[in-house]
Amino acid sequence: MLESEQRIEHLLVIEDNQGKRTIALEAATCSIGRDSTNSIVLYSHLVSRQHAILVRLTMPETATYMFRIMDGNLQGKPSANGLIVNGRRCFSHDLQPGDVIMFGGDVRVRYYATTNQSDVIFLTSAKAEDVSGFLANLINPFQLLVSSDPNFENSHEAALVRLASFPELTSNPILEIDMAGNIMYLNPAAVMEFPGIREARLQHPILAGLVAKAQNSKEEVFVREVEIANKFFEQSVHYIAESDLIRSYVVDVSDRKLVEAALKKAHNELEIRVEERTAELRKINEQLRGEIVERQRAEEALRESEERLHAILDNSTALIYVKDLQGRYILVNAWYGILFHLDREEFKGKTDYDLFPKEIADVLRVNDHKVQEAKSPLDWEEVVLQDDGLHTYLSIKFPLYDATGVPYATCGISTDITERKQAEVALRSSVATNRALLDAIPDSIFRIGKDGIFVNFKAAKENNLPMPASEFIGKHLYEVLPTEVAQPVMNCVEKALSTGEVQIFESQLLVNNNLLDYEFRIAVSAEDEVVAIVRDITERKQAEADIRSALEKEKELGELKSRFVTMASHEFRTPLATILSSTELIEHYSHKCSEEKKLTHLQRIQASVKQMSGLLNDVLLLGKAEAGKLEFNPTSLDVTKFCRELVEEMALTVSNHITFCTPIQGLTTYMDDKLLRHILSNLLSNAIKYSPQGGTVHFDLVCEQDKAVFQIKDQGIGIPVADQDKLFNSFHRASNVGTISGTGLGLAIVKKSVDLHGGKITVQSEVGASTTFTVTIPLTN
Numbered sequence: 044m045l046e047s048e049q050r051i052e053h054l055l056v057i058e059d060n061q062g063k064r065t066i067a068l069e070a071a072t073c074s075i076g077r078d079s080t081n082s083i084v085l086y087s088h089l090v091s092r093q094h095a096i097l098v099r100l101t102m103p104e105t106a107t108y109m110f111r112i113m114d115g116n117l118q119g120k121p122s123a124n125g126l127i128v129n130g131r132r133c134f135s136h137d138l139q140p141g142d143v144i145m146f147g148g149d150v151r152v153r154y155y156a157t158t159n160q161s162d163v164i165f166l167t168s169a170k171a172e173d174v175s176g177f178l179a180n181l182i183n184p185f186q187l188l189v190s191s192d193p194n195f196e197n198s199h200e201a202a203l204v205r206l207a208s209f210p211e212l213t214s215n216p217i218l219e220i221d222m223a224g225n226i227m228y229l230n231p232a233a234v235m236e237f238p239g240i241r242e243a244r245l246q247h248p249i250l251a252g253l254v255a256k257a258q259n260s261k262e263e264v265f266v267r268e269v270e271i272a273n274k275f276f277e278q279s280v281h282y283i284a285e286s287d288l289i290r291s292y293v294v295d296v297s298d299r300k301l302v303e304a305a306l307k308k309a310h311n312e313l314e315i316r317v318e319e320r321t322a323e324l325r326k327i328n329e330q331l332r333g334e335i336v337e338r339q340r341a342e343e344a345l346r347e348s349e350e351r352l353h354a355i356l357d358n359s360t361a362l363i364y365v366k367d368l369q370g371r372y373i374l375v376n377a378w379y380g381i382l383f384h385l386d387r388e389e390f391k392g393k394t395d396y397d398l399f400p401k402e403i404a405d406v407l408r409v410n411d412h413k414v415q416e417a418k419s420p421l422d423w424e425e426v427v428l429q430d431d432g433l434h435t436y437l438s439i440k441f442p443l444y445d446a447t448g449v450p451y452a453t454c455g456i457s458t459d460i461t462e463r464k465q466a467e468v469a470l471r472s473s474v475a476t477n478r479a480l481l482d483a484i485p486d487s488i489f490r491i492g493k494d495g496i497f498v499n500f501k502a503a504k505e506n507n508l509p510m511p512a513s514e515f516i517g518k519h520l521y522e523v524l525p526t527e528v529a530q531p532v533m534n535c536v537e538k539a540l541s542t543g544e545v546q547i548f549e550s551q552l553l554v555n556n557n558l559l560d561y562e563f564r565i566a567v568s569a570e571d572e573v574v575a576i577v578r579d580i581t582e583r584k585q586a587e588a589d590i591r592s593a594l595e596k597e598k599e600l601g602e603l604k605s606r607f608v609t610m611a612s613h614e615f616r617t618p619l620a621t622i623l624s625s626t627e628l629i630e631h632y633s634h635k636c637s638e639e640k641k642l643t644h645l646q647r648i649q650a651s652v653k654q655m656s657g658l659l660n661d662v663l664l665l666g667k668a669e670a671g672k673l674e675f676n677p678t679s680l681d682v683t684k685f686c687r688e689l690v691e692e693m694a695l696t697v698s699n700h701i702t703f704c705t706p707i708q709g710l711t712t713y714m715d716d717k718l719l720r721h722i723l724s725n726l727l728s729n730a731i732k733y734s735p736q737g738g739t740v741h742f743d744l745v746c747e748q749d750k751a752v753f754q755i756k757d758q759g760i761g762i763p764v765a766d767q768d769k770l771f772n773s774f775h776r777a778s779n780v781g782t783i784s785g786t787g788l789g790l791a792i793v794k795k796s797v798d799l800h801g802g803k804i805t806v807q808s809e810v811g812a813s814t815t816f817t818v819t820i821p822l823t824n
């Protein structure tokens with residue numbers, strides 16, 4: 044066997060970043076790695092500097108040797124990415140032809156041991172795992188398959204050798220045919236696997252088409268897959284030109300197929316799962332991105348709102364703080380810092396105990412606790428000592444809650460209300476003053492709208508209005524006041540509103556059957572509203588009337604005096620002159636005067652004195668009457684008789700004709716005979732005196748119902764109309780009396796006397812024609 048002497052080549056085919064190259068193994072030991080100091084340099088950064096060691100092992104008692112590859116460097120330090128031999132990780136491995144070693148994942152190295160190139164190709168496609176150990180004992184395992192003897196079946200020795208050879212032992216079928224399709228060799232595995240192959244020859248699926256394919260194919264080797272009775276085979280077909288044979292190496296790949304199918308299915312499922320997961324992830328990613336955008340937006344909004352909050356806080360003149368539950372400041376506004384002379388940042392983390400005296404801090408701490416427990420904001424007033432003195436603050440304090448409703452801080456907002464407080468005190472005192480003033484005013488005050496409707500009121504203490512002041516509210520002027528009052532008040536309201544000036548108006552109102560005087564003062568109080576101050580001025584009016592009448596009396600008295608003086612100077616002078624002249628005549632000429640003459644003078648004196656004393660009597664009587672001291676003593680009196688006797692008495696002293704007429708025979712009633720004498724004698728004497736031309740004076744007495752009517756009528760000078768209503772004033776005399784003497788007291792006495800009887804006196808007169816005085820006196824028993 045010359046072949047045994049043939050030299051076996053040990054080759055490594057390396058595929059790395061540098062490309063593909065073949066190295067022949069010679070050295071006893073070589074190092075493999077990335078570093079350039081290695082015997083075999085592999086170009087990949089995934090390969091360690093010293094990745095593996097290759098050691099040549101010589102078989103004892105043979106010239107054969109093999110190679111063992113070991114992970115790591117000579118010092119035993121393992122490589123970073125390990126060794127993968129034929130897909131399995133290992134630390135040490137005796138190389139078998141066809142082994143594939145992966146270094147670092149991307150460097151692929153194949154090991155071959157061969158005598159020629161075609162065997163190398165064969166080996167690269169054969170699955171040699173199952174011949175491990177066997178090959179190691181062979182000098183040349185390949186020579187057996189390359190027989191130069193075409194009739195090798197006849198060679199017993201060859202058969203024996205073959206029996207012990209690799210193809211005979213391998214579980215994979217090996218078949219050889221010649222180009223004519225004759226089966227040249229079947230190994231035991233082939234005979235077992237394909238029982239009827241010798242009969243079927245080229246008809247057998249594993250041999251079908253091989254010859255044609257080998258002839259047509261330019262390549263010396265190809266691989267095909269054949270399915271036979273639900274089994275799958277991978278068939279490596281080699282055309283061996285030297286021997287003109289077609290050799291097939293068959294591997295049952297059914298399991299692999301099944302696994303592959305299962306794998307594919309699993310892969311597909313995985314794909315679907317991955318697809319789903321990817322979709323899910325994409326969706327989640329979208330959501331996440333949305334959430335991130337949302338979050339960014341929210342953060343932006345938060346930042347903006349925080350900035351705004353700070354701007355608001357810092358522009359506020361209130362004191363604002365936020366403290367945590369331990370009383371540490373989280374935030375204060377600018378003003379807080381300014382007030383306590385601290386930078387606002389310095390407050391952070393500090394408590395009131397760090398900032399204020401203990402007593403104050405104690406109080407603040409107690410307050411904080413109250414606030415924390417409070418269900419709603421608390422407010423109270425606090426006094427703070429500032430640079431310019433004590434200030435009063437109104438503080439509103441409330442707890443801040445987190446999202447779960449648990450309080451995590453307290454917040455306080457304090458506003459300086461010092462000025463307001465002062466104003467309040469001032470206002471309160473001014474309100475009290477005003478209230479006192481209003482209460483002190485006896486007037487009723489009403490607010491009236493421009494439409495004349497009562498809006499509000501302040502009643503006077505004593506209500507003396509047509510109805511309670513409260514009932515005015517909501518009503519119109521015309522509803523509560525009589526038209527004659529409401530109308531002018533309304534006019535005043537309008538005028539006040541148009542001119543802005545206070546309008547004053549007086550009027551009378553009937554209240555509880557009393558006619559009371561009122562003054563309405565109307566002033567504008569608002570754009571379309573007035574205030575009406577209503578004052579009861581009845582007493583004032585009465586006082587005014589009293590004063591006026593007193594003045595009148597005073598004036599009258601003055602006039603009376605002057606008239607008295609005038610009268611006295613005139614009426615007393617005549618009798619006094621008479622008395623003087625008569626006494627002088629008696630004094631100087633008594634010796635020459637007859638007794639008769641003397642008597643005449645003495646009678647003149649007496650008459651003058653009588654005249655003066657009558658005059659004085661009248662004055663006294665009137666004075667009495669004026670003083671209300673004139674006595675009225677009515678007695679039962681036969682009036683008819685009294686009149687007749689009076690007329691007879693008077694007729695004696697005068698030349699005029701007086702007639703007394705009465706239809707009544709006898710009228711007895713109660714009257715004061717003295718006063719009745721004054722009445723009738725004065726009226727009769729006037730009628731006679733003011734009828735210088737003479738003429739009859741008519742005196743009539745009639746009875747009308749329960750009155751006695753006395754009527755005295757003359758045809759004298761009459762009384763001018765201008766004088767008629769003044770006749771009863773004392774000392775008043777009409778303008779047409781001429782030289783007719785008189786004092787002007789008679790009618791005054793008459794009037795008083797008539798009044799005392801409760802009667803009436805009237806006058807009717809025409810100048811130069813006639814005058815009639817009528818006295819009516821009620822009859823009493």
Ligand code: ATP
Nearest residue numbers: 729730733759761776777785786787788789790814
């Ligand atoms: P005496 O005090 O003396 O009566 P007197 O007659 O002037 O004076 P009164 O009797 O009071 O005063 O009368 C007042 C005035 O009235 C008179 O001065 C006179 O002008 C006028 N008078 C009164 N009666 C008549 C009358 N019958 N005819 C015209 N004038 C009269």
Ligand code: MG
Nearest residue numbers: 729785789790
């Ligand atoms: Mg007279």
